[in-house]
Amino acid sequence: MAATTMRPEGATTTVAMIDRAGPWTEEEYLALDQTSERVELFDGSLHMTPAPTLRHQNMSAELWLTLRSAARAVGLRALEAINVRLRDARLVIPDVVVIDDIGLDRLVVDAPSVHLIAEITSASNAAADKVFKMHCYAAAKIGRYLIVEQDTKNLRLYRLRGVSYVEHAVVRPGEVLRLTEPVAVDIRPEDLHT
Template sequence: MRYELLDGSVIMTPSPGRWHQTAAFELARLLRNSKPDDLVVLMAPFDVALAKDTVLQPDILVARRGELTDADLPAPPVLAVEVLSPSTRRIDLTLKWDRFREAGCQSYWAIDPFEPTVTVWELRDGDYHEVLVAHGAERVSVTAPFPLEFTPADLLQD
C-alpha cells in the first residue's frame, strides 16, 4: 500500500500493477537520460512535503538538486508525473493536480498506460494549462522542464 497525506487526511492506495510500473520506469529512464545536471529524477515512494498537512508521492518527480534533502523534497518539484490506475485516477487528476498547481509545480503530466496517452499541463499565471495530449504512436515533444521526445507507446516496452 502507498500512503500519502492530503490536507491532513491519509490516502491509502494499492500497489501499482504491471503496466503502471512499466510506464513509470520507462518514462523515468527517458527523463534521467535527458535531464541537465542540476536536476534529479526520482520515483515513488519519495515524499514531496508541500505543507505540514500535505505530503504527496508522485510516481515520478523531477527536482532541483539543491532543493532535495535525504528524506524528502520540501518544495514543489519542477515536474510531477502521475501514472493513472483505476484506483488513483480521480485523485491524480483532481486533488493531486490541484495541490501541485497551488504549490507552484511548473509541469504536471498524467500517463494513462491503458490507452496509452500522455497529457501535459504547464503552469502559467498560477493555473495549469493543457499544452499537449498524445495517444499511442503520436509524438510527445516538450521543452519544459527540459527538451524530451517520445511516444506514449514507447512507455509500454517491457
C-alpha cells in the same frame, strides 16, 4: 493489527491497519514504518493505496529512464516515488518527478525544488490524479504536470498558468511529446507501454 483484503486480480494482501485517529502531523507521518502501500498525507489525513500493478510500475520505470539522462544533462534529477511536501501536512508520493539536484540524503523534497510531476493513471486513481492531485500540485506551484493514461495510452502535459493548469499538449500513440522545459526530451507513449 492487520486485515486481509482482496485485490482486483483476486490475490490477497495484508494491509496494516493504523489504530489511531487523526489528525496526523508530518512528524507522525514520516515516523510510519515502510509498507508496500503508498501512504500520503493530506491536511492531517492519511490516504493509503495498495502498491501499483506491475504494468504501472513498468511504465513508471520507462518514464524515469526516458527523463533520467536529460535531467542529469541540465543539473536536475529524475526520481521515482519520493516524498514531496506540497505544503505543511501535505506530503505526496508522485510516480516520477524532476527535481533540483539537492542531494540524495533527504527524506522529503519541498515543492519549490520540483519542476515536473508525472502520475500514471489507473482505473482506481484516475479521478484523484486528474482532479484532486492536479489542484494540489497547482496550488503548490509545480510548473508542469504530466499525466500518463494507461487506458487510452495518451500523454497529457499541463503547464501552470496563474493558479491553475492549462492543457499544453495531448499526445496519442504514434505521436511524440517534445519537452523543452524543464528538460529536453522526446517521449513516445508506446515506449512507456513496452
